Amino acid sequence: MTARISRWPGVELSAADLNERKVTQTRFRPDAKYAWSAGEAMSRFLAELQNGRLIARSCRRCERILFPPRMFCEECFRPTDEWIFIQDTGTIETFSVSYLDTDAKRIAEPILVGVVSLDGASPKMGMMHFFGEMTKDEIRIGMRVKAEWRPPRERQGSVLDIRYFRPLRKGEQ
Amino acid sequence: MRVGIIGVGMTAFRPSTPEYNWKELMFEAASRAYADAEINPREDVDSFLTCAEDYYEGFGIFDEFVPDQLGAALRPTCTVSGDGLQGLANAYMQIQTGLIDVAVVEAHSKASDIVTLDGVIEHALDPIWNKPLGAHPFVVAGLEADAYLRVTRTSPKALAMVVAKNHGNALKNPLAAYGAAVEVEDAMRSPERFAPLRALDISNPADGCVVLVLASERAAKKLHSNPVWIRGVGWASDSPSLETRDWSDAAYARIAAEMAYRLAKVRRPATEIDVAEIDDRFSYKELQHLESLGLAKKGDAGKRVMRGDYGAEGRLPVNVSGGSLGCGNVFEATGLHRAAEVALQLRGDAGVRQLDRVRTGVAQSWRFIPSATGAVAVLGVGG
Numbered sequence: 394m395t396a397r398i399s400r401w402p403g404v405e406l407s408a409a410d411l412n413e414r415k416v417t418q419t420r421f422r423p424d425a426k427y428a429w430s431a432g433e434a435m436s437r438f439l440a441e442l443q444n445g446r447l448i449a450r451s452c453r454r455c456e457r458i459l460f461p462p463r464m465f466c467e468e469c470f471r472p473t474d475e476w477i478f479i480q481d482t483g484t485i486e487t488f489s490v491s492y493l494d495t496d497a498k499r500i501a502e503p504i505l506v507g508v509v510s511l512d513g514a515s516p517k518m519g520m521m522h523f524f525g526e527m528t529k530d531e532i533r534i535g536m537r538v539k540a541e542w543r544p545p546r547e548r549q550g551s552v553l554d555i556r557y558f559r560p561l562r563k564g565e566q
Numbered sequence: 567m568r569v570g571i572i573g574v575g576m577t578a579f580r581p582s583t584p585e586y587n588w589k590e591l592m593f594e595a596a597s598r599a600y601a602d603a604e605i606n607p608r609e610d611v612d613s614f615l616t617c618a619e620d621y622y623e624g625f626g627i628f629d630e631f632v633p634d635q636l637g638a639a640l641r642p643t644c645t646v647s648g649d650g651l652q653g654l655a656n657a658y659m660q661i662q663t664g665l666i667d668v669a670v671v672e673a674h675s676k677a678s679d680i681v682t683l684d685g686v687i688e689h690a691l692d693p694i695w696n697k698p699l700g701a702h703p704f705v706v707a708g709l710e711a712d713a714y715l716r717v718t719r720t721s722p723k724a725l726a727m728v729v730a731k732n733h734g735n736a737l738k739n740p741l742a743a744y745g746a747a748v749e750v751e752d753a754m755r756s757p758e759r760f761a762p763l764r765a766l767d768i769s770n771p772a773d774g775c776v777v778l779v780l781a782s783e784r785a786a787k788k789l790h791s792n793p794v795w796i797r798g799v800g801w802a803s804d805s806p807s808l809e810t811r812d813w814s815d816a817a818y819a820r821i822a823a824e825m826a827y828r829l830a831k832v833r834r835p836a837t838e839i840d841v842a843e844i845d846d847r848f849s850y851k852e853l854q855h856l857e858s859l860g861l862a863k864k865g866d867a868g869k870r871v872m873r874g875d876y877g878a879e880g881r882l883p884v885n886v887s888g889g890s891l892g893c894g895n896v897f898e899a900t901g902l903h904r905a906a907e908v909a910l911q912l913r914g915d916a917g918v919r920q921l922d923r924v925r926t927g928v929a930q931s932w933r934f935i936p937s938a939t940g941a942v943a944v945l946g947v948g949g
């Protein structure tokens with residue numbers, strides 16, 4: 394429909410018109426900064442990332458290992474019970490091959506992202522992350538993967554202390 | 567059908583709570599409310615409502631992050647982008663439909679997570695009409711306080727009396743963040759901020775969470791609880807335009823109160839209300855709201871606070887909790903905190919600040935700068 398319209402009514406505006414202030418406009422830069430308290434569970438989780446470890450919380454009633462850790466069980470509505478380290482290996486639960494970056498710009502090498510169910514946590518618990526050392530043709534659901542950690546001095550207590558998850562190497566399981 | 571409050575849960579209000587995130591605060595308040603109501607949220611609750619504004623939280627679509635810590639996972643849940651009393655009104659209506667027997671209302675503040683609180687509040691000003699002036703948003707309160715004092719011929723000393731009373735009341739409230747023995751002279755000599763308002767006329771932010779459990783009369787009976795009845799609710803918004811407001815009268819509060827009184831069949835609020843929790847996030851607001859709610863004649867609230875009428879021993883105890891000046895500004899949780907306080911007073915569970923012979927109370931809230939929105943709830947016991 395629009396393809397058949399060669400000329401739109403009115404005056405077209407260009408970015409230059411805006412920059413040269415030919416258009417009435419008001420500008421405001423919101424001063425909105427936040428510093429969220431991570432809380433009891435997430436603080437410990439982030440601290441353990443710096444140690445290259447993944448920590449979870451257990452709920453005795455539903456017998457689940459909750460990851461990421463939280464101080465309350467959402468199923469039982471009760472406080473969780475104990476800290477438990479889980480493994481940094483797991484299984485790809487779902488993935489997507491992203492051909493656009495966060496600015497919606499097309500990228501040549503697609504980004505592999507997905508969710509890993511981690512060993513030691515209850516089923517369907519793990520983390521969303523990038524995948525590396527594999528191509529878009531190799532990645533598959535059910536693939537066994539392991540966290541590729543940043544060197545200790547580069548870790549900042551962030552989920553990016555893990556660079557990506559990569560396929561298990563020979564001898565790893 | 568009658569709707570009652572069958573559970574009250576609150577955290578303490580603190581200037582900051584770095585040890586907890588907002589979810590952990592909510593879990594604490596919710597756990598207290600469910601223990602108070604003696605219910606299991608995973609089985610006994612039909613609907614969950616939270617009251618929040620994304621811009622205060624600092625992330626979008628806040629409601630998505632609510633269910634786990636409220637016991638609401640995989641259950642009907644929604645968010646009211648407004649004050650806690652607006653959430654209470656919505657829960658009341660949900661129960662009135664007959665679809666819902668037990669509803670939970672939550673509201674909280676994690677103001678200490680906001681680094682640029684003034685900037686966040688400023689963002690609520692009209693972007694084309696007011697914001698380019700670059701004035702601090704609390705100037706709006708200064709404008710209103712000035713108009714209120716002039717039109718009602720209220721003495722600035724009356725504002726200082728409100729400040730001293732509410733900080734003093736907060737000393738008897740273990741949950742309050744800013745209890746203090748403040749002299750009237752201290753308040754009158756505190757630094758000027760937005761004239762005629764001084765530093766002590768302005769409430770300080772606090773963190774905290776409030777959760778109430780509401781039930782239909784039938785469900786309350788089944789759960790063997792002794793409810794505080796929500797006899798009436800009301801809410802209203804004035805035009806957002808700063809230039810067309812009355813300024814001296816809080817029209818939103820007057821209209822919200824008329825609605826709540828009509829439902830509650832309160833005809834003479836000045837004689838029928840035994841206890842009031844009134845939005846006092848700026849000292850003059852307590853006096854202005856008392857007049858708009860028909861609890862004082864126009865121009866009388868200032869004189870009456872100076873006579874001691876609104877003290878815990880006075881003719882109408884106002885903000886025995888300490889109010890927002892004494893407990894802290896808990897943003898969207900403000901109105902729900904006040905409803906909780908009135909409910910505790912009517913139940914006889916208000917501890918050392920318990921009042922004698924209180925059977926009907928009113929809680930009122932305003933949606934803070936720059937809004938002209940407010941809500942009112944009339945609560946009662948017996949009958």
Ligand SMILES: [Zn+2]
Pocket residue numbers: 452453454455456457466467468469470
């Ligand atoms: Zn559990």
